[in-house]
Amino acid sequence: MGLGAEGREAGARGPWRLGAGCLDRELGVPKREAGVPEGRGPAPCIRGLELGIRAREVLHLHMEQIIQEKLAGRRSEEVMDAFDYMLSSAQDQGQSLSPQELKEMAVELIFAAHSTTASASTSLILQLLRHPAVVEQARAELHAHGLGSRCPATQTSGTQDRLDLDRTLDQTPDLERTPDRDRAWGAVPYLTMERLGRLQYLDCVVKEVLRILPPVSGGYRTALQTFELDGYQIPKGWSVMYSIRDTHETAAAFQSPEAFDPARFGPARSESKADRFSYVPFGGGVRRCVGQELARAVLKTLALELLSSATWSLASDAFPRMQTVPIVHPVNGLHVRFQSL
Structure with a gap:
């Protein structure tokens, strides 16, 4: 999948750095063997x-x-x-x-x-570090929906969300009504998929992270019949590798593909819809990732939690160099300082 499912026809994907010992x-x-030089x-x-x-x-x-x-x-x-x-x-x-x-x-x-979601989560934090203006716009959206830090329960823009929360608490005996619950409203309140789905800009941020740094760089497909592509004949039975990263960097559908621009996925532009296979972080066709919606939900929830409860800064002298195999990850890790709001 773009978060992990390509290449079953072509066998094991590798090389995996699985360690030794x-x-x-x-x-x-x-x-x-003894006698074989190191x-x-x-x-x-x-x-x-x-x-x-x-x-x-x-x-x-x-x-x-x-x-x-x-x-x-x-x-x-x-x-x-x-x-x-x-x-x-x-x-x-x-x-x-x-x-x-x-x-x-x-x-x-x-x-x-595990691996691919961890990769995408790291890339999300990295891109938010690089683009503070995106952080501010995402936080503004959270406040508009009553989800931001220090967001008062009586704030007009969050009134409907608060009513939804109270109604849910009233109908769910396991969620006890306590003063602590009201104080917790200032950070991240009770969250549902419906409420998460309202955060359109945050969804664009996650999509752009997966475009710029797709966890899996490519995948494999087996040619079911002989065909021709740009003058080259691909025989039946051959394993063909496609590059997710190169596709995202060169697809004509994307304006300034080198820029981190979540707005490209907004309703005003919808660049990824111009070409069916211009945006493929989860693969494409019937073999695309079965867990793509779960992956997006996990990344949006992580972003919401961080944006509403913390600030963070780079703990190293410079941003890390990124390595793309076996999955995208920072060389020597991403070192970050987090501070509670």
């Missing part, structure tokens, strides 16, 4: 690919045991995990999922839920 022991990788042997990228494939095999082995239990009906009715939801959703639609499909979806969820 305990991972080598877990995957059964033999140690360097530094000799397979190239780092080949070793990374080998470790990635073996790691996938270990994951699949554990998942097969879980899947067999699920398919045998040995699952709790009270506590449901991701496998349970996938199975019940398929059953509700009169479909069934094979063990192989379940394994692939589970691996996809693991990487989508």
Whole structure:
């Protein structure tokens, strides 16, 4: 997915920097033979690919045991995990999922839920550090919806949101009415997907972060039939790599693609809608990321929490250099100081 799902036809994506030591022991990788000089042997990228494939095999082995239990009906009715939801959703639609499909979806969820989302979250903080004017505009939107820091409960623009919150609290016994609840209103109140969906500018900010720094730089597709592209013949069965990052940087649909400009996704411009595949942080077509809406919701919630409760500044002398493989991340990390509002 753009947050993690490309390349299943082409096999394991790599090279993954999975480390050595305990991972080598877990995957059964033999140690360097005696007499072989340090530094000799397979190239780092080949070793990374080998470790990635073996790691996938270990994951699949554990998942097969879980899947067999699920398919045998040995699952709790009270506590449901991701496998349970996938199975019940398929059953509700009169479909069934094979063990192989379940394994692939589970691996996809693991990487989508961790590495790629962590990458996008880091990029979000980095871009907000670089663009204070965007921070101020996003905070203004939060205040307009009664979600900003130090936002009084009686503020006119937030009255409807406050009424919605009170109504929800009245109808939900588990959410106790206390003075602490009212004091908490100044930061982030009870949040619903509906209320999160009203934050259109914040949505544009998240989209622009994913355009400038897509967590996954590209993906693979298998050619189902021979075709021609710009005078080049692509034979049936070939694995074709497409570049998400290059597409975002060169697509004619985007004005000044090198600039960080969330307004390009606003209703006045809607640049990404000019061409179906000009904006593909989650891939495209029927194989696009199944978790894209969840990923956007996570990023918007993180942004809302930070914007409404903290300020932050760079803790290093300069902004870090970004590395694009295996996922986009700052070399040596992003060092930030946070201060509560």
